[in-house]
Amino acid sequence: MTDAIILLNRLPTSAEHRRLAEAVGWTEAFDWDTMPASLAGSLAGEVALDGDDVVGMGRLVGDGxxxxxxxxxxxxxxxxxxxxxxxxxxxxxxxxxxxASSTAFVGLFGTDGAIPLYRRHGFTHGDMTGMFRLVEPASS
Structure with a gap:
């Protein structure tokens, strides 16, 4: 990663989310009218900034x-x-x-191009259609 990129612990705004999603070809993947509520229901988010521009995003959803x-x-x-x-x-x-206070299930759905990234981080198909990874709690 380049030194110019800064990671921030925050969700993307609806506009940032849409810009990034459309840039990677996910134009039809979302109901844009409900995206603000969907983002608000997220557990956590991360954005990557190059200066003031958001160039990457990710978020967690689930029961927490x-x-x-x-x-x-x-x-x-x-x-x-x-x-x-x-x-x-x-x-x-x-x-x-x-x-997580005990072993957590982390799932995702990835595009074909993203599968190598997820595999490098321990995700597998297992006996399921999606991918998952078990994450142990951090030691205190």
Missing amino acids: VKYFYVQDLAVLPEYQGVGIGTALLQRLLDHVANT
Whole structure:
């Protein structure tokens, strides 16, 4: 990841989310009218900034106790391949490890191009259609 990129623990705004989602081809994947409420219902979020511009995002949804789902992890195409997605994912997984009181289930749905990233972080198909990873709590 380049030194110019800063990661912040916050959700993207609706406008930031839409800009990133559309840039990676997810134009039809969302009901844009409900996105503000969906974002508000998130457990945690991370954004990557280059100056004042949000160039990457990721968030967690779920019950915040046992089940967590990585949602909307996206990086602008011109910023892909330099570790931003990896850094965002790791920060989300760190949030799970620091929040869960016992082993947590972390699920996600990924595009074909993102599967290598998730596999590098321990996600597998298991006997399910989606992918998951068990995250142990961080030691105190």
